[in-house]
Amino acid sequence: MSRHDAVTPLLADIRACRLCAVHLPEGPRPVVQASASSRLLIVGQAPGRKVHASGIPFDDVSGNRLRTWLAIxxxxFYDAQRIALVPMGFCFPGSSRNGDLPPRPECAPTWHPRLLPLLTRVKLTLAIGQYAQxxxxxxRCGPTLTDTVQDWRAHLAQGVLPLPHxxxxxxxxxxxxxxxxxxxxxxxxEQVAQLLRA
Structure with missing residues (x-):
């Protein structure tokens, strides 16, 4: 099976995942976007409550700011042929008094090793927030998120650009x-514009 043929059924498997269902206060609803032709990979943390409700990645205030940062x-942004949106946790993990809980630890180890190798046309990965980094x-992460993001030039040379959430x-x-x-x-x-023109 080619990578083009393999991505679609794998995305269906991810969207049907119930691995962490017992731990998710609002139930599972995996949110992901990708295709074998994606050139930009955006790795976030986990969907928030609004994204859980809509099923659309970054369909919230954070997404608006991210699109402003990217100037797209x-x-x-929602063209999977060009941009893959693959969080560390595909489902809304729930909230605490300090904000959303961390991504479920089972998610990325289960799905990333199967999905990311199929995205062979990706030229730049954006690692958004400390969990994605x-x-x-x-x-290669620094002691703090600030340290990691400040070292962005070294990371960019390896194809990864760390960003704050x-x-x-x-x-x-x-x-x-x-x-x-x-x-x-x-x-x-500039990097994103070049990728999307290619």
Whole structure:
């Protein structure tokens, strides 16, 4: 079976996954977007409550900010032929008083090793937030998210660009780190524009 033939049934398997059902307060609803031709891979953390309700990745305020960072519109963002959206946890993990819970630990080890190798045309991976950075970069992560993102040039040379989560909760981080918008975002937009033109 070719990678083109393999992606579609695998996505169906992911969307039918009930591995963590007993741990999910609102039940399973895996959210993922990908195709064998995707050139940009965006690895997020896990769907929030609004995304769980709609079934559409980044269909929330965080998604709006992310699309602004990338300088692309919704139609482009949701074109699976060009952009894959593969979180560390495919289902909404529930909430605590401090925000959403971490992605379920069973998810990425179960599905990423089967899905990511099929995305052979990916030229750039965006690792959004600390859980995605830990999953994608592993020991190459810095001691903190800020350290990891500040080292973005070294990571970009390896095809990965670490980003903070675009959640409104991170507004204070963005104010403390003006270099992110001044230095990193222009390079991010240029890289994405080049990929999507290719």
């Amino acid at each position: 519109d919704r139609d482009t 830990a999953g994608i970069l592993g020991t 675009p959640s409104p909760r991170n507004q204070a981080w963005l104010k403390r780190n003006p270099w992110f918008e001044l230095e990193l975002l222009p390079v991010l937009r």
